[in-house]
Amino acid sequence: xxxxxxxxxxxxxxxxxxxxxxxxxQETAWQKNLALxxxxxxxxxxxxxxxxxxxxxxxxxxxxxxxTGSQRECLLAAFDSNKxxxxxxxxxxIVARACIRLTKGAFQKPTELMLSFADLAGENTTExxxxxxxxxVLFLERIYTTGINxxxxxxxxxxxxxxxxxKAAELGAVSVLARRYVNCYxxxxxxxxPFYVYISKSKNGQQYLDSLxxxxxxxxxxxxxxGAFLVERAALHTAGALPEKEE
Numbered sequence: 001x002x003x004x005x006x007x008x009x010x011x012x013x014x015x016x017x018x019x020x021x022x023x024x025x026q027e028t029a030w031q032k033n034l035a036l037x038x039x040x041x042x043x044x045x046x047x048x049x050x051x052x053x054x055x056x057x058x059x060x061x062x063x064x065x066x067x068t069g070s071q072r073e074c075l076l077a078a079f080d081s082n083k084x085x086x087x088x089x090x091x092x093x094i095v096a097r098a099c100i101r102l103t104k105g106a107f108q109k110p111t112e113l114m115l116s117f118a119d120l121a122g123e124n125t126t127e128x129x130x131x132x133x134x135x136x137v138l139f140l141e142r143i144y145t146t147g148i149n150x151x152x153x154x155x156x157x158x159x160x161x162x163x164x165x166x167k168a169a170e171l172g173a174v175s176v177l178a179r180r181y182v183n184c185y186x187x188x189x190x191x192x193x194p195f196y197v198y199i200s201k202s203k204n205g206q207q208y209l210d211s212l213x214x215x216x217x218x219x220x221x222x223x224x225x226x227g228a229f230l231v232e233r234a235a236l237h238t239a240g241a242l243p244e245k246e247e
Contacts, residue, residue, distance in 0.1 A: 004049050013081040017200045019222070020104040020136060029170045030102055033084075036163055041152075043088045043159040045100075045167070051085055052078050058087065058097045059146040063216075064208060074218055077207035082200055086140075086163055088156045090148065096156040098143040100164055104198045105137040105176060107236075110224055135235070138168040139197055140177045141211040157184040165189075165232075177230035178211035190230040197225050 009031055015022045022030075035044035046052070055078050056064030063071040064078075077083070082103060088096035143160055145153050161177060161184045168175035176197065177190060197212060201222040210216035212225045 005047075008047065008079060009081055014102070017080060017082045017203075018103050018198065019200070020134060020198075022136075026136070026171050029167075032170075034163055034167055034170075036159060036166070038155060038159055041088055041090055041095075041156060041159060043086060043156070043163050045163070046085045046087050051087065055085060055097070055099070059094050059144060062144065071208045071218065074204065074206050074208035076204035077202040080200070080202050080204070080207075086160050088159055090152075093147065095148050095152075096143055096145040096160070098160050099141040100167065101139045101141065102171070102173070103137050103139055103200055104134045105139075105174065106134050106196045106224075107194070109196060109226065110134065134198075136171065136173040137176050137197065138164060138171060138173045139211075139229075140164040140175070140181065142178050142180050154184070157181060161185050168232075174235040175232045179228065179230060180211075181230055188233055191233045191236055192228055193231045193236055194226065195229045195231055197227070197229065199223050199225055 009027075014027060014030065031047075033045040033047065035042060037043075051058065053066060053075070056062050056066060056069045056072065056075060061068065063069045064075050066072055066075055069075070078085075078099070082101060084100050086098045086100060087094055140160060143157055145156060148156065157180075161181050164177070165175045165185070176195060179192070181190075182192075199207075199209065199212070199219055199222060201220075206218050206220050208216065208218055209225075212227055
């Protein structure tokens, strides 16, 4: 186990996985685990072997369970360099978990060429000559909860969003949320918007996706997924992509 983190964050794996420039400072910030506390709840990042292999058991059994899960062949994808877990505890009990994925994204549809060549400036030209800017993205996936009431569920979801938002700020990334988190943040902090999220190729090959629009699917290859996500309003404003009705 002593070499686990050496393998998890093997040299240059993160940049290769998301096909996007990553500075040494961003790598350091990504590997640092954040935590926050609200009343009787504590939310924290986890990237250790034990909690990662247990991801399909926390806080209850799911399709990623290493024992009985129908999608357990996708479990090892959770060990990729660009994936971590947010765990939320009430006392000693884990009552919620969600995955965060460091990736990239764009407000306009990228071309296939963009999947093969990372531009040092973070920008790529489409066939029409239009510039599409790829941005470093921290994507918060769906949350799983158990043993808490509706009010407490709202609290833990807000905590997951707050931790992801803080993490994205430290990385200089755009925070993007699954639609499930509507109204789990300060008013106008996030806006529903069309966005393209990059699904990196996993070292495991197959990975399970349940927060990127439509039904849950598995994927073996890198691709962009289009959907209506919750995107930081400030990022939309900077990109000039804020919907007219939201101006």
